[in-house]
Amino acid sequence: MGATLEIRDLTLRFGGVTALDRLRLSLAPGTVLGLAGPNGSGKSSLINVLTGHYRGEGSILLDSEQIDHLAAPERVRLGMTRTFQAPRTYRRMSVLENLDAACHAFRPLLRNRSVRRCETKEMHAQLERFGLGHLAHALPDQLTPVEQRLLELARAHVTGARLLLLDEPAAGTTEAEAHHLRQVMAEHVLPGRTAILIEHRLDFLRALCSELVVLQAGRMLAQGAPDDVFAKAEVRETLMGEPVHA
Structure with missing residues:
Protein backbone atom coordinates (compact mmCIF):
# COMPACT_ATOMS: atom_id res chain seq x y z
CA MET A 1 0.00 0.00 0.00
CA GLY A 2 1.18 3.51 -0.74
CA ALA A 3 2.18 6.01 1.89
CA THR A 4 0.23 8.98 3.19
CA LEU A 5 1.82 12.38 2.66
CA GLU A 6 0.83 15.67 4.22
CA ILE A 7 2.47 19.00 3.45
CA ARG A 8 1.63 21.95 5.70
CA ASP A 9 2.49 25.54 4.81
CA LEU A 10 5.67 24.57 2.97
CA THR A 11 7.78 27.59 2.07
CA LEU A 12 11.14 27.72 0.30
CA ARG A 13 13.14 30.88 -0.34
CA PHE A 14 16.36 31.53 -2.24
CA GLY A 15 17.44 34.94 -1.03
CA GLY A 16 14.65 37.28 -2.05
CA VAL A 17 12.98 34.73 -4.36
CA VAL A 49 12.33 19.75 -0.30
CA LEU A 50 10.43 16.49 0.13
CA THR A 51 13.60 14.45 -0.37
CA GLY A 52 15.65 16.60 2.00
CA HIS A 53 17.99 18.12 -0.58
CA TYR A 54 16.56 21.56 0.22
CA ARG A 55 15.38 22.70 3.64
CA GLY A 56 12.23 24.76 3.71
CA GLU A 57 9.84 26.07 6.33
CA GLY A 58 6.66 24.24 7.28
CA SER A 59 5.92 20.58 8.00
CA ILE A 60 6.14 17.35 6.01
CA LEU A 61 4.46 14.21 7.37
CA LEU A 62 5.03 10.76 5.87
CA ASP A 63 2.62 8.18 7.27
CA SER A 64 1.79 10.70 10.03
CA GLU A 65 5.47 10.95 11.04
CA GLN A 66 7.08 14.38 10.76
CA ILE A 67 10.16 14.08 8.54
CA ASP A 68 11.19 17.64 7.67
CA HIS A 69 14.04 17.44 10.22
CA LEU A 70 15.43 14.22 8.71
CA ALA A 71 18.40 14.00 6.33
CA ALA A 72 17.85 12.63 2.82
CA PRO A 73 19.15 9.07 3.53
CA GLU A 74 16.78 8.73 6.49
CA ARG A 75 13.83 9.68 4.29
CA VAL A 76 14.87 7.03 1.78
CA ARG A 77 14.85 4.41 4.52
CA LEU A 78 11.29 5.42 5.41
CA GLY A 79 10.14 4.45 1.91
CA MET A 80 10.63 7.48 -0.35
CA THR A 81 12.53 7.55 -3.63
CA ARG A 82 12.76 9.81 -6.67
CA THR A 83 13.78 10.00 -10.31
CA PHE A 84 15.46 12.95 -12.01
CA GLN A 85 14.87 15.00 -15.16
CA ALA A 86 18.24 13.74 -16.40
CA PRO A 87 18.58 10.05 -15.44
CA ARG A 88 21.27 9.44 -12.83
CA THR A 89 22.96 6.07 -12.99
CA TYR A 90 26.26 4.51 -12.01
CA ARG A 91 28.10 4.85 -15.32
CA ARG A 92 30.76 2.22 -14.57
CA MET A 93 28.23 -0.38 -13.45
CA SER A 94 26.15 -2.57 -15.73
CA VAL A 95 22.39 -2.19 -16.07
CA LEU A 96 21.93 -5.22 -13.82
CA GLU A 97 24.35 -3.85 -11.23
CA ASN A 98 22.54 -0.50 -11.28
CA LEU A 99 19.28 -2.27 -10.50
CA ASP A 100 20.92 -4.29 -7.74
CA ALA A 101 22.40 -1.14 -6.17
CA ALA A 102 18.98 0.53 -6.11
CA CYS A 103 17.49 -2.53 -4.43
CA HIS A 104 20.20 -2.43 -1.73
CA ALA A 105 19.32 1.15 -0.86
CA PHE A 106 16.25 -0.24 0.92
CA ARG A 107 17.47 -3.69 2.00
CA PRO A 108 20.28 -5.07 4.17
CA LEU A 109 23.55 -5.67 2.33
CA LEU A 110 24.58 -8.82 4.22
CA ARG A 111 23.08 -11.95 2.62
CA ASN A 112 24.08 -15.55 2.12
CA ARG A 113 24.84 -16.87 -1.36
CA SER A 114 21.52 -18.66 -1.89
CA VAL A 115 19.59 -15.47 -1.13
CA ARG A 116 21.84 -13.49 -3.48
CA ARG A 117 21.24 -16.00 -6.30
CA CYS A 118 17.46 -15.66 -5.86
CA GLU A 119 17.74 -11.88 -5.90
CA THR A 120 19.83 -11.92 -9.07
CA LYS A 121 17.12 -13.98 -10.78
CA GLU A 122 14.53 -11.49 -9.61
CA MET A 123 16.59 -8.56 -10.94
CA HIS A 124 16.80 -10.27 -14.33
CA ALA A 125 13.02 -10.77 -14.25
CA GLN A 126 12.51 -7.09 -13.46
CA LEU A 127 14.71 -6.08 -16.39
CA GLU A 128 12.57 -8.25 -18.66
CA ARG A 129 9.43 -6.51 -17.40
CA PHE A 130 10.92 -3.14 -18.30
CA GLY A 131 12.15 -4.32 -21.70
CA LEU A 132 15.81 -4.21 -20.68
CA GLY A 133 16.57 -7.91 -20.28
CA HIS A 134 18.82 -8.04 -23.34
CA LEU A 135 20.83 -5.11 -21.94
CA ALA A 136 21.58 -6.56 -18.49
CA HIS A 137 25.36 -6.43 -18.97
CA ALA A 138 25.49 -3.16 -20.93
CA LEU A 139 26.73 0.07 -19.40
CA PRO A 140 24.25 2.96 -19.04
CA ASP A 141 26.10 5.08 -21.64
CA GLN A 142 25.39 2.35 -24.20
CA LEU A 143 21.62 2.76 -23.77
CA THR A 144 19.38 4.96 -25.85
CA PRO A 145 17.74 7.92 -24.06
CA VAL A 146 14.43 6.08 -23.63
CA GLU A 147 16.25 2.97 -22.35
CA GLN A 148 17.97 5.16 -19.76
CA ARG A 149 14.52 6.44 -18.75
CA LEU A 150 13.31 2.85 -18.39
CA LEU A 151 16.33 1.99 -16.25
CA GLU A 152 15.61 4.98 -14.02
CA LEU A 153 12.02 3.80 -13.57
CA ALA A 154 13.12 0.21 -12.97
CA ARG A 155 15.55 1.38 -10.29
CA ALA A 156 12.76 3.30 -8.54
CA HIS A 157 10.46 0.29 -8.80
CA VAL A 158 12.79 -2.30 -7.26
CA THR A 159 13.40 -0.19 -4.16
CA GLY A 160 9.88 -1.09 -3.06
CA ALA A 161 9.36 2.55 -2.05
CA ARG A 162 5.79 3.46 -1.13
CA LEU A 163 6.19 7.12 -2.15
CA LEU A 164 7.58 7.87 -5.61
CA LEU A 165 8.61 11.35 -6.73
CA LEU A 166 8.93 11.32 -10.51
CA ASP A 167 10.48 14.40 -12.12
CA GLU A 168 9.62 14.53 -15.84
CA PRO A 169 10.11 10.82 -16.61
CA ALA A 170 9.27 11.35 -20.29
CA ALA A 171 11.45 14.42 -20.90
CA GLY A 172 13.30 14.35 -24.23
CA THR A 173 11.38 11.38 -25.66
CA THR A 174 9.31 11.08 -28.83
CA GLU A 175 5.55 10.71 -28.67
CA ALA A 176 5.83 6.96 -29.30
CA GLU A 177 8.49 6.58 -26.61
CA ALA A 178 6.45 8.64 -24.15
CA HIS A 179 3.43 6.43 -24.82
CA HIS A 180 5.53 3.33 -24.07
CA LEU A 181 6.86 4.88 -20.84
CA ARG A 182 3.31 5.71 -19.84
CA GLN A 183 2.25 2.10 -20.34
CA VAL A 184 5.20 0.79 -18.32
CA MET A 185 4.44 3.18 -15.47
CA ALA A 186 0.75 2.28 -15.44
CA GLU A 187 1.49 -1.45 -15.42
CA HIS A 188 4.61 -1.80 -13.26
CA VAL A 189 5.58 1.38 -11.42
CA LEU A 190 2.50 3.15 -10.05
CA PRO A 191 0.05 0.44 -8.87
CA GLY A 192 -0.14 0.23 -5.08
CA ARG A 193 2.00 3.31 -4.53
CA THR A 194 1.55 6.96 -3.75
CA ALA A 195 3.28 9.19 -6.29
CA ILE A 196 3.89 12.77 -7.32
CA LEU A 197 4.43 13.02 -11.06
CA ILE A 198 5.88 16.11 -12.74
CA GLU A 199 5.39 16.20 -16.49
CA HIS A 200 4.92 18.81 -19.21
CA ARG A 201 2.99 16.37 -21.41
CA LEU A 202 -0.57 17.05 -20.33
CA ASP A 203 -1.91 13.82 -21.88
CA PHE A 204 0.59 11.95 -19.70
CA LEU A 205 -0.85 13.54 -16.56
CA ARG A 206 -4.43 13.03 -17.69
CA ALA A 207 -3.85 9.32 -18.30
CA LEU A 208 -1.91 8.46 -15.14
CA CYS A 209 -3.06 10.83 -12.39
CA SER A 210 -6.10 10.68 -10.14
CA GLU A 211 -5.52 14.25 -9.00
CA LEU A 212 -3.78 17.28 -10.48
CA VAL A 213 -2.19 20.39 -8.97
CA VAL A 214 -1.06 23.35 -11.05
CA LEU A 215 1.59 25.62 -9.55
CA GLN A 216 2.35 29.19 -10.50
CA ALA A 217 5.16 31.15 -8.84
CA GLY A 218 5.28 28.67 -5.97
CA ARG A 219 1.58 28.91 -5.21
CA MET A 220 -1.27 26.55 -5.96
CA LEU A 221 -3.27 27.83 -8.92
CA ALA A 222 -5.69 24.90 -9.14
CA GLN A 223 -6.30 21.44 -7.66
CA GLY A 224 -8.73 18.64 -8.46
CA ALA A 225 -9.50 15.91 -10.96
CA PRO A 226 -7.38 16.39 -14.13
CA ASP A 227 -10.32 17.06 -16.48
CA ASP A 228 -11.79 19.62 -14.08
CA VAL A 229 -8.45 21.40 -13.63
CA PHE A 230 -7.67 21.49 -17.35
CA ALA A 231 -11.11 23.02 -17.97
CA LYS A 232 -10.26 26.12 -15.92
CA ALA A 233 -9.53 29.21 -18.01
CA GLU A 234 -6.65 30.35 -15.80
CA VAL A 235 -5.02 26.92 -16.11
CA ARG A 236 -5.34 26.91 -19.89
CA GLU A 237 -3.74 30.32 -20.00
CA THR A 238 -0.88 29.27 -17.71
CA LEU A 239 -0.15 25.90 -19.33
CA MET A 240 -1.17 26.44 -22.94
CA GLY A 241 -1.04 30.18 -23.44
CA GLU A 242 -4.77 30.52 -24.12
CA PRO A 243 -6.07 34.01 -23.31
CA VAL A 244 -8.58 34.39 -20.48
CA HIS A 245 -11.70 36.32 -21.44
CA ALA A 246 -13.72 38.03 -18.76
Whole structure:
Protein backbone atom coordinates (compact mmCIF):
# COMPACT_ATOMS: atom_id res chain seq x y z
CA MET A 1 0.00 0.00 0.00
CA GLY A 2 1.18 3.51 -0.74
CA ALA A 3 2.18 6.01 1.89
CA THR A 4 0.23 8.98 3.19
CA LEU A 5 1.82 12.38 2.66
CA GLU A 6 0.83 15.67 4.22
CA ILE A 7 2.47 19.00 3.45
CA ARG A 8 1.63 21.95 5.70
CA ASP A 9 2.49 25.54 4.81
CA LEU A 10 5.67 24.57 2.97
CA THR A 11 7.78 27.59 2.07
CA LEU A 12 11.14 27.72 0.30
CA ARG A 13 13.14 30.88 -0.34
CA PHE A 14 16.36 31.53 -2.24
CA GLY A 15 17.44 34.94 -1.03
CA GLY A 16 14.65 37.28 -2.05
CA VAL A 17 12.98 34.73 -4.36
CA THR A 18 10.14 32.59 -3.00
CA ALA A 19 10.13 29.22 -4.78
CA LEU A 20 7.31 27.70 -2.69
CA ASP A 21 4.78 29.84 -0.87
CA ARG A 22 2.86 28.23 2.02
CA LEU A 23 1.98 25.14 -0.02
CA ARG A 24 -0.50 22.69 1.49
CA LEU A 25 -1.17 19.19 0.13
CA SER A 26 -2.59 15.94 1.45
CA LEU A 27 -2.20 12.61 -0.37
CA ALA A 28 -4.05 9.45 0.61
CA PRO A 29 -2.41 6.04 0.04
CA GLY A 30 -2.36 5.13 -3.64
CA THR A 31 -2.92 8.68 -4.90
CA VAL A 32 -1.04 9.58 -8.08
CA LEU A 33 -0.79 13.36 -8.00
CA GLY A 34 0.17 15.17 -11.19
CA LEU A 35 2.13 18.37 -10.78
CA ALA A 36 2.01 20.86 -13.64
CA GLY A 37 3.09 24.43 -14.14
CA PRO A 38 5.44 26.59 -16.18
CA ASN A 39 9.19 26.45 -15.71
CA GLY A 40 10.14 28.08 -12.42
CA SER A 41 6.76 27.47 -10.82
CA GLY A 42 8.24 25.36 -7.99
CA LYS A 43 7.64 21.79 -9.18
CA SER A 44 11.19 20.44 -8.87
CA SER A 45 11.76 22.59 -5.78
CA LEU A 46 8.92 20.72 -4.10
CA ILE A 47 10.54 17.36 -4.81
CA ASN A 48 13.89 18.65 -3.59
CA VAL A 49 12.33 19.75 -0.30
CA LEU A 50 10.43 16.49 0.13
CA THR A 51 13.60 14.45 -0.37
CA GLY A 52 15.65 16.60 2.00
CA HIS A 53 17.99 18.12 -0.58
CA TYR A 54 16.56 21.56 0.22
CA ARG A 55 15.38 22.70 3.64
CA GLY A 56 12.23 24.76 3.71
CA GLU A 57 9.84 26.07 6.33
CA GLY A 58 6.66 24.24 7.28
CA SER A 59 5.92 20.58 8.00
CA ILE A 60 6.14 17.35 6.01
CA LEU A 61 4.46 14.21 7.37
CA LEU A 62 5.03 10.76 5.87
CA ASP A 63 2.62 8.18 7.27
CA SER A 64 1.79 10.70 10.03
CA GLU A 65 5.47 10.95 11.04
CA GLN A 66 7.08 14.38 10.76
CA ILE A 67 10.16 14.08 8.54
CA ASP A 68 11.19 17.64 7.67
CA HIS A 69 14.04 17.44 10.22
CA LEU A 70 15.43 14.22 8.71
CA ALA A 71 18.40 14.00 6.33
CA ALA A 72 17.85 12.63 2.82
CA PRO A 73 19.15 9.07 3.53
CA GLU A 74 16.78 8.73 6.49
CA ARG A 75 13.83 9.68 4.29
CA VAL A 76 14.87 7.03 1.78
CA ARG A 77 14.85 4.41 4.52
CA LEU A 78 11.29 5.42 5.41
CA GLY A 79 10.14 4.45 1.91
CA MET A 80 10.63 7.48 -0.35
CA THR A 81 12.53 7.55 -3.63
CA ARG A 82 12.76 9.81 -6.67
CA THR A 83 13.78 10.00 -10.31
CA PHE A 84 15.46 12.95 -12.01
CA GLN A 85 14.87 15.00 -15.16
CA ALA A 86 18.24 13.74 -16.40
CA PRO A 87 18.58 10.05 -15.44
CA ARG A 88 21.27 9.44 -12.83
CA THR A 89 22.96 6.07 -12.99
CA TYR A 90 26.26 4.51 -12.01
CA ARG A 91 28.10 4.85 -15.32
CA ARG A 92 30.76 2.22 -14.57
CA MET A 93 28.23 -0.38 -13.45
CA SER A 94 26.15 -2.57 -15.73
CA VAL A 95 22.39 -2.19 -16.07
CA LEU A 96 21.93 -5.22 -13.82
CA GLU A 97 24.35 -3.85 -11.23
CA ASN A 98 22.54 -0.50 -11.28
CA LEU A 99 19.28 -2.27 -10.50
CA ASP A 100 20.92 -4.29 -7.74
CA ALA A 101 22.40 -1.14 -6.17
CA ALA A 102 18.98 0.53 -6.11
CA CYS A 103 17.49 -2.53 -4.43
CA HIS A 104 20.20 -2.43 -1.73
CA ALA A 105 19.32 1.15 -0.86
CA PHE A 106 16.25 -0.24 0.92
CA ARG A 107 17.47 -3.69 2.00
CA PRO A 108 20.28 -5.07 4.17
CA LEU A 109 23.55 -5.67 2.33
CA LEU A 110 24.58 -8.82 4.22
CA ARG A 111 23.08 -11.95 2.62
CA ASN A 112 24.08 -15.55 2.12
CA ARG A 113 24.84 -16.87 -1.36
CA SER A 114 21.52 -18.66 -1.89
CA VAL A 115 19.59 -15.47 -1.13
CA ARG A 116 21.84 -13.49 -3.48
CA ARG A 117 21.24 -16.00 -6.30
CA CYS A 118 17.46 -15.66 -5.86
CA GLU A 119 17.74 -11.88 -5.90
CA THR A 120 19.83 -11.92 -9.07
CA LYS A 121 17.12 -13.98 -10.78
CA GLU A 122 14.53 -11.49 -9.61
CA MET A 123 16.59 -8.56 -10.94
CA HIS A 124 16.80 -10.27 -14.33
CA ALA A 125 13.02 -10.77 -14.25
CA GLN A 126 12.51 -7.09 -13.46
CA LEU A 127 14.71 -6.08 -16.39
CA GLU A 128 12.57 -8.25 -18.66
CA ARG A 129 9.43 -6.51 -17.40
CA PHE A 130 10.92 -3.14 -18.30
CA GLY A 131 12.15 -4.32 -21.70
CA LEU A 132 15.81 -4.21 -20.68
CA GLY A 133 16.57 -7.91 -20.28
CA HIS A 134 18.82 -8.04 -23.34
CA LEU A 135 20.83 -5.11 -21.94
CA ALA A 136 21.58 -6.56 -18.49
CA HIS A 137 25.36 -6.43 -18.97
CA ALA A 138 25.49 -3.16 -20.93
CA LEU A 139 26.73 0.07 -19.40
CA PRO A 140 24.25 2.96 -19.04
CA ASP A 141 26.10 5.08 -21.64
CA GLN A 142 25.39 2.35 -24.20
CA LEU A 143 21.62 2.76 -23.77
CA THR A 144 19.38 4.96 -25.85
CA PRO A 145 17.74 7.92 -24.06
CA VAL A 146 14.43 6.08 -23.63
CA GLU A 147 16.25 2.97 -22.35
CA GLN A 148 17.97 5.16 -19.76
CA ARG A 149 14.52 6.44 -18.75
CA LEU A 150 13.31 2.85 -18.39
CA LEU A 151 16.33 1.99 -16.25
CA GLU A 152 15.61 4.98 -14.02
CA LEU A 153 12.02 3.80 -13.57
CA ALA A 154 13.12 0.21 -12.97
CA ARG A 155 15.55 1.38 -10.29
CA ALA A 156 12.76 3.30 -8.54
CA HIS A 157 10.46 0.29 -8.80
CA VAL A 158 12.79 -2.30 -7.26
CA THR A 159 13.40 -0.19 -4.16
CA GLY A 160 9.88 -1.09 -3.06
CA ALA A 161 9.36 2.55 -2.05
CA ARG A 162 5.79 3.46 -1.13
CA LEU A 163 6.19 7.12 -2.15
CA LEU A 164 7.58 7.87 -5.61
CA LEU A 165 8.61 11.35 -6.73
CA LEU A 166 8.93 11.32 -10.51
CA ASP A 167 10.48 14.40 -12.12
CA GLU A 168 9.62 14.53 -15.84
CA PRO A 169 10.11 10.82 -16.61
CA ALA A 170 9.27 11.35 -20.29
CA ALA A 171 11.45 14.42 -20.90
CA GLY A 172 13.30 14.35 -24.23
CA THR A 173 11.38 11.38 -25.66
CA THR A 174 9.31 11.08 -28.83
CA GLU A 175 5.55 10.71 -28.67
CA ALA A 176 5.83 6.96 -29.30
CA GLU A 177 8.49 6.58 -26.61
CA ALA A 178 6.45 8.64 -24.15
CA HIS A 179 3.43 6.43 -24.82
CA HIS A 180 5.53 3.33 -24.07
CA LEU A 181 6.86 4.88 -20.84
CA ARG A 182 3.31 5.71 -19.84
CA GLN A 183 2.25 2.10 -20.34
CA VAL A 184 5.20 0.79 -18.32
CA MET A 185 4.44 3.18 -15.47
CA ALA A 186 0.75 2.28 -15.44
CA GLU A 187 1.49 -1.45 -15.42
CA HIS A 188 4.61 -1.80 -13.26
CA VAL A 189 5.58 1.38 -11.42
CA LEU A 190 2.50 3.15 -10.05
CA PRO A 191 0.05 0.44 -8.87
CA GLY A 192 -0.14 0.23 -5.08
CA ARG A 193 2.00 3.31 -4.53
CA THR A 194 1.55 6.96 -3.75
CA ALA A 195 3.28 9.19 -6.29
CA ILE A 196 3.89 12.77 -7.32
CA LEU A 197 4.43 13.02 -11.06
CA ILE A 198 5.88 16.11 -12.74
CA GLU A 199 5.39 16.20 -16.49
CA HIS A 200 4.92 18.81 -19.21
CA ARG A 201 2.99 16.37 -21.41
CA LEU A 202 -0.57 17.05 -20.33
CA ASP A 203 -1.91 13.82 -21.88
CA PHE A 204 0.59 11.95 -19.70
CA LEU A 205 -0.85 13.54 -16.56
CA ARG A 206 -4.43 13.03 -17.69
CA ALA A 207 -3.85 9.32 -18.30
CA LEU A 208 -1.91 8.46 -15.14
CA CYS A 209 -3.06 10.83 -12.39
CA SER A 210 -6.10 10.68 -10.14
CA GLU A 211 -5.52 14.25 -9.00
CA LEU A 212 -3.78 17.28 -10.48
CA VAL A 213 -2.19 20.39 -8.97
CA VAL A 214 -1.06 23.35 -11.05
CA LEU A 215 1.59 25.62 -9.55
CA GLN A 216 2.35 29.19 -10.50
CA ALA A 217 5.16 31.15 -8.84
CA GLY A 218 5.28 28.67 -5.97
CA ARG A 219 1.58 28.91 -5.21
CA MET A 220 -1.27 26.55 -5.96
CA LEU A 221 -3.27 27.83 -8.92
CA ALA A 222 -5.69 24.90 -9.14
CA GLN A 223 -6.30 21.44 -7.66
CA GLY A 224 -8.73 18.64 -8.46
CA ALA A 225 -9.50 15.91 -10.96
CA PRO A 226 -7.38 16.39 -14.13
CA ASP A 227 -10.32 17.06 -16.48
CA ASP A 228 -11.79 19.62 -14.08
CA VAL A 229 -8.45 21.40 -13.63
CA PHE A 230 -7.67 21.49 -17.35
CA ALA A 231 -11.11 23.02 -17.97
CA LYS A 232 -10.26 26.12 -15.92
CA ALA A 233 -9.53 29.21 -18.01
CA GLU A 234 -6.65 30.35 -15.80
CA VAL A 235 -5.02 26.92 -16.11
CA ARG A 236 -5.34 26.91 -19.89
CA GLU A 237 -3.74 30.32 -20.00
CA THR A 238 -0.88 29.27 -17.71
CA LEU A 239 -0.15 25.90 -19.33
CA MET A 240 -1.17 26.44 -22.94
CA GLY A 241 -1.04 30.18 -23.44
CA GLU A 242 -4.77 30.52 -24.12
CA PRO A 243 -6.07 34.01 -23.31
CA VAL A 244 -8.58 34.39 -20.48
CA HIS A 245 -11.70 36.32 -21.44
CA ALA A 246 -13.72 38.03 -18.76
